[in-house]
Amino acid sequence: MLPLFPVLRRLLTYSAPPAVPIVPVAGFLEEGSVRVAAGIQIGQLLVEQGVLTEKQVAHILKVQKVSHRPFGDLAERLYGTSAQAIEDAWVQQYVQLAGTVDLDEQKMDEQCLRLINRRQAWQFHVLPMNRDEQNINIATTAEGLVRAVNFSTRTVDEPVYFQIAERKQLREFLMKHYPVPQFLAQFSESL
Numbered sequence: 175m176l177p178l179f180p181v182l183r184r185l186l187t188y189s190a191p192p193a194v195p196i197v198p199v200a201g202f203l204e205e206g207s208v209r210v211a212a213g214i215q216i217g218q219l220l221v222e223q224g225v226l227t228e229k230q231v232a233h234i235l236k237v238q239k240v241s242h243r244p245f246g247d248l249a250e251r252l253y254g255t256s257a258q259a260i261e262d263a264w265v266q267q268y269v270q271l272a273g274t275v276d277l278d279e280q281k282m283d284e285q286c287l288r289l290i291n292r293r294q295a296w297q298f299h300v301l302p303m304n305r306d307e308q309n310i311n312i313a314t315t316a317e318g319l320v321r322a323v324n325f326s327t328r329t330v331d332e333p334v335y336f337q338i339a340e341r342k343q344l345r346e347f348l349m350k351h352y353p354v355p356q357f358l359a360q361f362s363e364s365l
Contacts, residue, residue, distance in 0.1 A: 214270050216245050219263040225255055261320055268336070269316045275337040277301070277313060277347050286310060287351050289330065295352040296362040298325040301344060309333035315341045 217231035226234075226249060234248045241248070246260035286302040289310070295301065299318035303311045310330065314322035316338055326334045339347075349359060 214267050216260070216263050216267050217249075219266055220249065220255070220259065223259065223263065225259045225263070226253060265316055265319050268319060269338050272336070272338055275313060275339055277303075277339050277343050280304065280311075280313070280337075282351065292352040292354060294325070294329070295348055296354060296358065298322055299344060299348075299362070300325065301339075301347055301351065302330075303337070306335075309335045311335050311337055313337050313339040313344055313347070315339060315344055317341065 217226065217234065220226040221228055221231055230249075230253055234245060234252060237243075237248055237252065238245055243251075246255075246264065249255040249260060250257060280303050283302075283304040286304055289302045290300065298321050299314050300322045301313040303313055305311070310332055312322065312326065312330075312334055314336055319336060319338070322336060326336075345359065345363075354362075
């Protein structure tokens, strides 16, 4: 049995401290302390990717009803599904639900930009943009989503909503708000 990827384990079992409530976000449903994307099931994505069969997904769902364990954890334990496949499906699920954002249309709040430093912005490919009444909106890329979530759960002390930006545009905005020499920006692409 392979251990569930640490970031996903934190995502699937994370419960916020009392001072930091997890708030429902449009398109998500609260299920215990876990947000579940409404309408796009991770099992179906794994079937579409050829990782699981429909029969395996049905079996996992039956076990899940009794065990109350996360779907990805059960897929890993019951069928040896790789943590990377589960992570990829989760990212695909999130991107399909959230869509992409045009950063030119977003208002940048100086206070939000000051929440992280230049190194953190480039290392984790995150751009804190603004706050709404429920959370702080942070831009990242689909490729950087898991790292951004991992970083934010340890660093940001308030609910976060990730908005997916195109890689090139995020890099331009990081350069504008967190300027670094070109060679460092290029190096960060390899992280």
